[in-house]
Amino acid sequence: xxxxxxxxxxxxxxxxxxxxxxxxxxxxxxxxxxxxxxxxxxxxxxxxxxxxxxxxxxxxxxxxxxxxxxxxxxxxxxxxxxxxxxxxxxxxxxxxxxxxxxxxxxxxxxxxxxxxxxxxxxxxxxxxxxxxxxxxxxxxxxxxxxxxxxxxxxxxxxxxxxxxxxxxxxxxxxxxxxxxxxxxxxxxxxxxxxxxxxxxxxxxxxxxxxxxxxxxxxxxxxxxxxxxxxxxxxxxxxxxxxxxxxxxxxxxxxxxxxxxxxxxxxxx
Amino acid sequence: xxxxxxxxxxxxxxxxxxxxxxxxxxxxxxxxxxxxxxxxxxxxxxxxxxxxxxxxxxxxxxxxxxxxxxxxxxxxxxxxxxxxxxxxxxxxxxxxxxxxxxxxxxxxxxxxxxxxxxxxxxxxxxxxxxxxxxxxxxxxxxxxxxxxxxxxxxxxxxxxxxxxxxxxxxxxxxxxxxxxxxxxxxxxxxxxxxxxxxxxxxxxxxxxxxxxxxxxxxxxxxxxxxxxxxxxxxxxxxxxxxxxxxxxxxxx
Numbered sequence: 062x063x064x065x066x067x068x069x070x071x072x073x074x075x076x077x078x079x080x081x082x083x084x085x086x087x088x089x090x091x092x093x094x095x096x097x098x099x100x101x102x103x104x105x106x107x108x109x110x111x112x113x114x115x116x117x118x119x120x121x122x123x124x125x126x127x128x129x130x131x132x133x134x135x136x137x138x139x140x141x142x143x144x145x146x147x148x149x150x151x152x153x154x155x156x157x158x159x160x161x162x163x164x165x166x167x168x169x170x171x172x173x174x175x176x177x178x179x180x181x182x183x184x185x186x187x188x189x190x191x192x193x194x195x196x197x198x199x200x201x202x203x204x205x206x207x208x209x210x211x212x213x214x215x216x217x218x219x220x221x222x223x224x225x226x227x228x229x230x231x232x233x234x235x236x237x238x239x240x241x242x243x244x245x246x247x248x249x250x251x252x253x254x255x256x257x258x259x260x261x262x263x264x265x266x267x268x269x270x271x272x273x274x275x276x277x278x279x280x281x282x283x284x285x286x287x288x289x290x291x292x293x294x295x296x297x298x299x300x301x302x303x304x305x306x307x308x309x310x311x312x313x314x315x316x317x318x319x320x321x322x323x324x325x326x327x328x329x
Numbered sequence: 330x331x332x333x334x335x336x337x338x339x340x341x342x343x344x345x346x347x348x349x350x351x352x353x354x355x356x357x358x359x360x361x362x363x364x365x366x367x368x369x370x371x372x373x374x375x376x377x378x379x380x381x382x383x384x385x386x387x388x389x390x391x392x393x394x395x396x397x398x399x400x401x402x403x404x405x406x407x408x409x410x411x412x413x414x415x416x417x418x419x420x421x422x423x424x425x426x427x428x429x430x431x432x433x434x435x436x437x438x439x440x441x442x443x444x445x446x447x448x449x450x451x452x453x454x455x456x457x458x459x460x461x462x463x464x465x466x467x468x469x470x471x472x473x474x475x476x477x478x479x480x481x482x483x484x485x486x487x488x489x490x491x492x493x494x495x496x497x498x499x500x501x502x503x504x505x506x507x508x509x510x511x512x513x514x515x516x517x518x519x520x521x522x523x524x525x526x527x528x529x530x531x532x533x534x535x536x537x538x539x540x541x542x543x544x545x546x547x548x549x550x551x552x553x554x555x556x557x558x559x560x561x562x563x564x565x566x567x568x569x570x571x572x573x574x575x576x577x578x579x580x581x
Contacts, residue, residue: 215425222383223438224415
């Protein structure tokens with residue numbers, strides 16, 4: 062009975078997933094063409110393609126990860142390897158967890174006030190990616206810390222007993238073993254960044270031009286989809302954008318999975 | 330009379346308030362195999378880990394008295410712990426190959442010490458593997474994962490890995506506790522071979538193993554060193570009743 066019930070839940074979950082993907086692809090795929098990918102939007106997106114929004118998405122996400130990953134992984138290393146558990150680490154961890162629960166639109170507002178107006182970065186890739194970086198930081202810290210903690214204590218002991226310094230133990234033994242977990246955290250963060258709309262609209266703006274520097278305003282695919290659908294500009298182009306988003310995320314997961322698989326086979 | 334390589338003088342160790350070693354006075358002689366026996370919790374592993382300061386990794390680990398390795402106080406302020414651990418190679422109860430190739434496992438210590446020269450590294454790896462007689466079994470798969478080796482092979486790899494440090498001492502913490510009799514025999518044979526070049530301390534919960542390989546045997550009980558003597562004397566005519574009770578299997 063329990064088995065049947067749980068089986069049903071699992072099937073429902075998987076079916077929902079496939080239904081969403083199927084629905085979006087069915088509506089979006091007919092629009093897709095090389096031209097759709099390679100040309101910039103025209104007439105607010107009613108015509109033309111989505112090239113500039115693809116570039117905007119990549120630029121924004123990559124910059125956000127480049128900012129957040131060193132901070133997040135660094136904090137995780139500090140929390141797990143360089144301090145003993147005490148009230149300070151508990152406060153940091155509690156703070157990070159609270160940060161993870163804050164709605165993204167609040168991050169957007171915060172980023173708008175701090176980066177766009179106060180620091181005068183304007184609506185730009187820089188403001189957007191800094192905001193996204195803050196938003197994904199808690200997830201990154203959390204997943205990296207868990208990955209680092211799950212490295213067997215014996216590895217550390219062996220490393221020290223073979224005459225390694227603390228730094229060598231962390232960088233040569235602990236981090237490589239924790240890498241799959243850390244990369245998982247990064248992928249989750251990339252996914253969240255790509256999909257984020259509220260925080261991005263507030264901070265990176267929605268310019269349709271091709272961005273030329275980190276100070277350019279730029280529109281991401283998610284924002285593009287939102288605007289096309291919300292303002293009723295072009296539903297078919299909106300679904301085309303959505304289809305590309307879904308395919309991109311699928312492809313990214315597949316590539317990472319393959320890479321991890323290869324890495325694991327080599328070292329474990 | 331062989332010279333003293335390690336000397337413990339009134340050496341005590343604490344984890345927080347709990348005293349794990351009580352004023353140990355013990356000499357380890359050059360090129361001997363010293364067996365340390367005793368029931369679980371008797372402090373024998375703690376003594377071993379005090380020598381290469383691996384106990385330092387545990388919070389509130391504390392020592393009193395002196396522990397001299399080749400005349401130098403291990404706990405003196407100017408001692409380089411990294412250097413110390415290279416001189417006292419340690420083998421753990423469960424073999425722990427690092428998740429990398431056989432070659433890289435053996436080369437690990439030398440790489441950490443900054444050795445980059447490829448041919449020197451390879452020479453070192455081959456030489457160390459040959460000393461543990463693992464060479465014949467792994468020569469055609471040096472670059473495959475060390476985790477694929479059998480338990481006994483992994484443990485011999487761990488011994489090869491510390492030989493590559495060019496240590497003076499080999500500390501073994503119940504190295505065969507998880508191994509089958511044949512693997513155990515191979516490791517014991519390796520230890521006998523290594524004795525001429527290294528000073529070896531073998532902590533074991535298997536008294537018969539001490540009887541088989543150790544030149545001298547020390548008996549620890551509840552953090553006290555009860556007695557230390559020639560292995561034959563310990564096993565034929567121990568001077569303390571508790572030693573007699575332990576080796577004849579009356580407790581432990």
